[in-house]
Amino acid sequence: MTTAALRRLPGLRLSPLATLASVVVLAAAMPLLYVVWNSLQLSGAQWAGLWTTRLPALLWNTLSLAVLVAIGSVLLGVSSAWLIARREFAGRRLAVWLMVLPLTVPTYVFAHIYTTLLEEDGWLGRLWIALTGSDRYLPDLFNVWGAGLILTLAGFSYVFLLAHAALGVSTRSLEEAARIQGASRAEVFWRINLPLLRPAIAAALAVVILHVLSDFGAVSMLQYQTFTLSIYLQMSGRFDYQAAAGLSLVLVLLSLTFLLLERFFRSRQRYYSTRQPRRQPRRRATALEAGLIWAWLGLITLLAFGLPLAWMLSWSWVAWQERLIDAEFWGYAYNSLLVAALAASVALVAALPVALYHARRHNLLGDALLQLSSVGFVLPGPVIALGILSLFLAQLPLLYGGLAALVIALVIRFLPLAVQSQDAAMAQLTPSLEQASRSLGAGPLETLWRVTLPMIRGGLATAWVLVFIDALKELPATLILRPTGFDTLPVRIWIEASEEMLEQAAPAALMLVIGTLPVLWILLRGERRGA
Amino acid sequence: MVPLMKTRQILSTLLPTTLLLGGLLFSAIPAIADETLVIYSGRSDKFVKPVMKAFTEQTGIAVTLHSGKSTALLNKLKLEGAATSADLYLSNDAGNLQKGSDLGLFRPVDATLAAPIDANYRAGDNSWIGLSARARVLVVNTEGEWADKLDSVFDLADPALKSQLAITNSSNGSFIAGVTVYMLAAGKEKTRQWLQGMKANVDGRVFNKHSKIVKAVAQGRKQVGLVNHYYIYRHLARHPDAPIRIVLPDQGPDGIGVAWNVAGIAISKHSKKSAQAEKLVAFLVSRAGQKMFAEMNMEYPTRGGVPAAKQVPPAGSYKVADVPMAELGRQRDATLDLIEAVGMP
Numbered sequence: 001m002t003t004a005a006l007r008r009l010p011g012l013r014l015s016p017l018a019t020l021a022s023v024v025v026l027a028a029a030m031p032l033l034y035v036v037w038n039s040l041q042l043s044g045a046q047w048a049g050l051w052t053t054r055l056p057a058l059l060w061n062t063l064s065l066a067v068l069v070a071i072g073s074v075l076l077g078v079s080s081a082w083l084i085a086r087r088e089f090a091g092r093r094l095a096v097w098l099m100v101l102p103l104t105v106p107t108y109v110f111a112h113i114y115t116t117l118l119e120e121d122g123w124l125g126r127l128w129i130a131l132t133g134s135d136r137y138l139p140d141l142f143n144v145w146g147a148g149l150i151l152t153l154a155g156f157s158y159v160f161l162l163a164h165a166a167l168g169v170s171t172r173s174l175e176e177a178a179r180i181q182g183a184s185r186a187e188v189f190w191r192i193n194l195p196l197l198r199p200a201i202a203a204a205l206a207v208v209i210l211h212v213l214s215d216f217g218a219v220s221m222l223q224y225q226t227f228t229l230s231i232y233l234q235m236s237g238r239f240d241y242q243a244a245a246g247l248s249l250v251l252v253l254l255s256l257t258f259l260l261l262e263r264f265f266r267s268r269q270r271y272y273s274t275r276q277p278r279r280q281p282r283r284r285a286t287a288l289e290a291g292l293i294w295a296w297l298g299l300i301t302l303l304a305f306g307l308p309l310a311w312m313l314s315w316s317w318v319a320w321q322e323r324l325i326d327a328e329f330w331g332y333a334y335n336s337l338l339v340a341a342l343a344a345s346v347a348l349v350a351a352l353p354v355a356l357y358h359a360r361r362h363n364l365l366g367d368a369l370l371q372l373s374s375v376g377f378v379l380p381g382p383v384i385a386l387g388i389l390s391l392f393l394a395q396l397p398l399l400y401g402g403l404a405a406l407v408i409a410l411v412i413r414f415l416p417l418a419v420q421s422q423d424a425a426m427a428q429l430t431p432s433l434e435q436a437s438r439s440l441g442a443g444p445l446e447t448l449w450r451v452t453l454p455m456i457r458g459g460l461a462t463a464w465v466l467v468f469i470d471a472l473k474e475l476p477a478t479l480i481l482r483p484t485g486f487d488t489l490p491v492r493i494w495i496e497a498s499e500e501m502l503e504q505a506a507p508a509a510l511m512l513v514i515g516t517l518p519v520l521w522i523l524l525r526g527e528r529r530g531a
Numbered sequence: 532m533v534p535l536m537k538t539r540q541i542l543s544t545l546l547p548t549t550l551l552l553g554g555l556l557f558s559a560i561p562a563i564a565d566e567t568l569v570i571y572s573g574r575s576d577k578f579v580k581p582v583m584k585a586f587t588e589q590t591g592i593a594v595t596l597h598s599g600k601s602t603a604l605l606n607k608l609k610l611e612g613a614a615t616s617a618d619l620y621l622s623n624d625a626g627n628l629q630k631g632s633d634l635g636l637f638r639p640v641d642a643t644l645a646a647p648i649d650a651n652y653r654a655g656d657n658s659w660i661g662l663s664a665r666a667r668v669l670v671v672n673t674e675g676e677w678a679d680k681l682d683s684v685f686d687l688a689d690p691a692l693k694s695q696l697a698i699t700n701s702s703n704g705s706f707i708a709g710v711t712v713y714m715l716a717a718g719k720e721k722t723r724q725w726l727q728g729m730k731a732n733v734d735g736r737v738f739n740k741h742s743k744i745v746k747a748v749a750q751g752r753k754q755v756g757l758v759n760h761y762y763i764y765r766h767l768a769r770h771p772d773a774p775i776r777i778v779l780p781d782q783g784p785d786g787i788g789v790a791w792n793v794a795g796i797a798i799s800k801h802s803k804k805s806a807q808a809e810k811l812v813a814f815l816v817s818r819a820g821q822k823m824f825a826e827m828n829m830e831y832p833t834r835g836g837v838p839a840a841k842q843v844p845p846a847g848s849y850k851v852a853d854v855p856m857a858e859l860g861r862q863r864d865a866t867l868d869l870i871e872a873v874g875m876p
Contacts, residue, residue, distance in 0.1 A: 053871070119743070120750060140736060142700075223700045223739055223876075233702065236603040238864065239634075389610055397614050480607065484569050484616045485595040495598050499575050 018365060020353035025369045028350075028412045031387030032375045035252065038245030050246050054230065058247070062226045062254070064144055065151070065219075066212045072152030073208045074201060076300055077159025083297065085167035088282040089290040095297050099160045100524060102304040104516035106473035106490060107154040108217025109509045112497045113308045114150060115141050115221070123307075147224040153304040154218070155211050159204040166200035167193075172281070198265060206262035210377045213255050216476040217490075221497070227251040228380035232476065235382060248383045255378035259371075312513070315506030325507050333511050336472055336488040339403065340515075343410035344418075344468035350411060351418035351463060356452075359426035370423065374416040381476035385409050389481060406481040410471045417470065418463040425459020426452070465519040472515060489515075567593040568807055571608060572621040573601025574794055578827040579621065585823060586814045592807050601627045601704065608636050608799065618802040619811065620659075623794040624704045625652075626711065628659040629860025637797040638805060640812050647816050652793050652833040652856055661793035661856060662815055663830035664846075666760040667709040668789060669778040670748050677754040684713065684780045684790075685721070687757060688728020696732040697744040697756035701875035705741070705759050705792060711866040712790035712854045719869065726873040737876045742766070749773040759792075761829040764842045779849045788850035792859065793833060 042050075080099050084092060117124040118139060128138050140146065171192060178188045212226075219229045227247055234244040285293060319325055354373050358366040376384065388409045392400040399405065433455065437447040453460065475490045482491060489508040496504040572579055576598050583594040597604070601622040608615055608631065620637070622628050631637055637658040645657040652661030669687075671678055677695065680686075687696055699706050714722040738744045744756035745766040751774070763777050781787045796815060798808045814820045821832040829840045839846060 115739070120746075120752070142737070142739065143735075221739070223702065223737075236600065236606045237702070238867065239606060239609065386610075389607075393611065393614055400611075400614055401616055479599060479603065484597045487598075495576065498600075499577070501577070 017353055017357050018361075021357040021366075021369050024350045024354055024415075025372045027408075028373055028415050029375050030391055031379055031384040031412060032252070034387035034390060035245045035248045035379065035383060038242055039249045042242050042246050046242070047246065050243060054247070055250065058225065058227050058230055059250075059254075061144065061224065062213065062251075065147055065224070065226060066209050066258075068144065068148030069151045069155060069212045070205050070209060072148060073156040073159045074205065076152065076156040076304075077204065078163050078197070078201065080297055080300060081160050081163035081167055083293050085164050086282055087285040087289065087293060089285040089293055091294070092282075096164070096524065098297065098301040098305065099164075100157050100520060101301075101513075102153060103157045103469060104513040104520065105154065105305070105308050105509070106217060106475070106493075106512065107151060107211075107215050108221050108475060108490075108497070109493060109505075109512070110150045110154050110308060111141070111147075111218040111221040112493075112505065113311045113509075114146075116502065117307065117311065123311075142222050142224070144224065147219055147222050150218050150222065151212050151215060155208045156300075156304070158207045158211075159201065162200040162204040162207075163197060166197055171196055202262045202265040206258055209258050210255060213251060213258075214377065214380050216381055217494070227254070228382070231380055232382045235386060241386070244383070244386075248379065251380065252375075252378050259374065259378070308509075309513070312506045312510040315503050316510045319503040319507045322503060324504055329507060329511075332487050332489050332492050332508065333515070335486055336490070336512070337515055339406060339410065339478070339488060340468050340472035342403065342407045343414065343471040344464045346407060347411045347415055347418040347467040348422075348460060348464050351415055351422050354419050355422035355426055356448075358423055359429075360431065370419065373419045376413040377416045379413075381409075381413060381474065382480060384413055385477035385480035388412070388477075401483055403483060403486075406478060406483070409477040409481050410474055411467075413474065413477060414467040414470045417466040421459050421463035421466060422456065425456040425462070429455050461522050465523045468519050469516055472512060566804070566807065567595050568618045568804060568811060569595045569597060569616050570619045570621050570796075571604040571617045572596050572598045573604055573627065574621050574623050575828075578824075581827065582815070582820070582824050586811055586820075589814065590810055592810060594811070605631050605636070609634055613801045615799060615801050617799045618804050618808045620797045620799060621794070623792075624708055624859070625659075625661065625793045625795060625856035626704070626708050626859035626863045628661075628795045628797055629654065629857045630863060631797060631860075632656070632658040632857075633860060636800055638800045638802070640798060640809060644809060644813055644816065647834045649833055649835055653795070654797075654857055659795050659797035660812060660816060661795040661833040662821070663825040663828065664791050664793045664833055665705070665828075665830050666779070666789045666791055666851075667705065667712070668758065668760045668763070669780050670745055670756045670758050670763050670775050671778055672748050672751055672754050673774045673776045675751060675754040678776070681755055681778055682780060682782065683786065684709075684757065685717070685725050686780075687732070687755065688725045690728070690731065692732050692755065694732070694734055694736075695754040696729060697738055697747050697753040698729060698733060699741060699744065699757075700737045700739055701870045703741075706757075707863065707866055707870070708792040708859050709757070709790045710870060711859050711862045712792075712852050713787070714866060714869065715854045715858055715862060716787035716790075716852045723869060723873060726870065726875055730873060730875055733876065735876055745775065749775045760843060764829050764840070767842070777844070779844060781852075782850050786850060788852040790852050790854070791831075791856075793856050794830070795833075 084095050116122050119125050174192050175188050178192050216228050219226050231244045231247045234240050358370045392405045434447050437451045489512050493505045493508045605627050632654050639657040741758045741762040744758050745762045747753040748756045802808050821834045821837045825832040831839045831846045
């Protein structure tokens with residue numbers, strides 16, 4: 001066989017898989033190249049102009065928001081994860097669900113709902129006026145605190161998920177050793193549990209912060225100028241693609257810094273258990289404790305899911321009565337599901353060679369490809385969309401106007417989610433199984449199909465689900481790249497919300513939640529099995 | 532041989548899956564029939580859809596609305612160039628329309644078609660046609676201390692109005708267009724000082740919607756707001772007893788007059804259906820079309836002799852700022868620079 005002969009050549013030994021992985025990553029890096037190319041057109045004077053007029057405020061706005069959201073997410077995510085992973089109480093399984101459900105609500109829906117609730121005649125506004133007697137100090141969300149609150153509620157679940165998984169693994173022997181040495185309970189938490197949690201928290205924070213940096217929906221509804229919003233306004237308001245590219249480049253550098261910091265935290269902290277990881281035993285909570293636990297979890301749930309859901313239900317009911325839920329609405333729902341499912345499936349397939357190559361060949365190229373595949377997370381959605389738009393128009397005009405451009409942009413945006421999940425799953429898989437398969441005469445493809453893929457199906461499911469959830473909620477790239485007259489639920493929410501058609505935005509938001517529930521179930525089932 | 536067979540089997544399962552996925556990806560292009568007109572629309576769906584329905588009933592020509600923000604859609608039109616599927620561009624802001632015109636994105640319509648519309652409300656070369664106009668006015672609370680004290684937009688910079696003033700955030704298209712008119716009519720320096728005064732008065736708290744401004748004034752939380760006229764009537768339609776009143780500003784002999792802005796339509800340069808597109812424009816400038824398009828939102832028809840909704844002050848009964856609508860596009864960047872230099876929230 002020619003391929004077999006080729007594979008024996010030293011220079012091309014890694015060829016098929018490495019080539020495939022490189023092609024995927026190169027395609028994913030297209031928008032980044034577009035940004036770099038465009039920002040190279042900026043003159044020194046223009047850079048200086050950007051630096052003096054826009055950058056300081058944008059840096060301050062963006063970073064202060066990121067810090068606020070990081071603090072808020074750790075506070076909510078770690079506390080809830082700790083309580084749920086370490087205490088046994090009635091309704092514990094339900095609590096896991098409740099902490100993850102906020103993932104089904106997009107940030108712009110959160111922003112829209114909370115600004116509406118906090119108006120003088122909104123539920124919270126009236127409550128506030130009833131309690132304080134006036135509307136004088138009615139909280140206003142159009143600032144860093146408001147944006148911070150919204151993005152915390154929308155994102156803390158990522159911290160919860162990872163912290164919960166990390167806390168599920170037993171550290172009892174370490175804790176007991178510390179206690180024997182005379183450490184207090186608080187000391188055990190600060191010196192044993194927290195350092196052990198650090199990699200998980202760092203990884204989760206990286207996800208949360210990258211979501212903050214790339215968020216478009218919430219900050220544009222709250223008119224809070226971050227890099228991403230400013231880039232969008234620069235492009236669509238002023239047609240200034242070069243300044244937008246320049247700002248994007250700064251944003252990319254900022255995001256990369258976060259990613260490197262996260263790597264640094266993770267690599268410095270490696271703790272291995274010498275034995276098989278055991279499940280952490282949970283201490284039964286007393287009645288009082290259970291009450292307090294539920295009070296805290298209930299408060300989080302109320303804010304992060306209960307109130308938004310109640311709002312969606314009540315306005316959806318109005319829409320239902322006014323017969324606004326018609327065939328068009330179901331068309332939007334179908335479009336959304338179609339696009340999200342396509343994006344998730346394509347991302348799953350595209351991520352496979354990258355993850356496979358990284359997990360099986362521990363070399364520089366593998367690391368580099370894995371890192372480069374995360375560009376989707378560091379570039380704002382509008383920029384990816386614009387890069388794809390230009391590329392398609394210039395190179396593939398025949399495919400422009402269909403779903404291909406949109407799906408590809410979504411895949412690029414969310415490829416990192418798929419790659420990371422698959423890579424993590426493969427890292428746990430011992431290569432000896434594959435070697436056994438090969439020695440029994442199976443070819444590489446058959447080994448992949450019959451051994452590797454079935455063994456990592458949990459990771460594959462997670463990858464699909466994560467991409468699906470984010471793709472279903474995606475707004476900026478969809479706004480720019482959707483085919484003519486092709487509206488998805490997020491696009492409709494965006495249009496109706498900006499026209500203050502509450503009763504029309506609510507069913508669409510509710511539909512997004514409902515559409516995400518089944519896949520969330522897959523995600524949580526996988527986690528339970530893993531724990 | 533066995534592994535090879537297996538590989539084949541695997542391929543035979545993988546291949547259809549891949550083909551299916553690929554097929555879906557590239558074939559799921561929504562079918563837009565050849566005779567359907569595509570409009571990139573930056574105007575509220577609910578105002579446009581009924582008008583288009585009437586057009587379709589009258590002519591049999593179907594219309595697909597691709598809605599979004601005016602600026603983003605213009606951007607899309609520009610980037611797409613000849614590959615665009617848009618036949619027409621509809622915007623609520625003359626600034627965007629003129630910008631598109633200057634970028635060469637539109638094809639001028641026939642002069643006889645454009646003639647019924649006042650020349651001030653369309654492009655010099657008829658590359659866009661204004662369809663309805665809105666007035667930038669003050670809304671005041673009739674029970675407050677400022678009920679009768681304000682007669683100019685420039686009064687809004689009065690330090691005595693601190694925390695009594697309601698304006699939208701400065702990225703709002705109507706706000707920007709208004710500032711452009713004041714800048715051209717009253718000069719850059721005066722406008723800069725005015726913006727600075729308003730910035731001090733609102734103290735960082737601006738509104739994201741005009742409707743919320745009217746509500747805040749009606750409830751007495753603010754005494755005065757700067758809005759488009761129809762928001763006042765929209766509120767009054769739902770709350771007829773609300774203590775609010777319209778003030779048409781800057782009417783005196785030295786006053787610059789009320790700032791107007793128009794919503795309008797343009798035919799894409801790359802439209803392959805310009806005959807049908809012109810039919811739509813003809814429908815929209817007809818008396819019936821004008822009345823319908825403007826009345827949806829209680830705006831002023833741009834065609835002379837077609838009256839506006841009866842609630843609103845009749846056109847011609849007050850002074851309008853003498854700024855050609857085309858300038859709203861040409862001076863847009865200068866306005867944005869001014870707003871940014873002041874640092875309006």
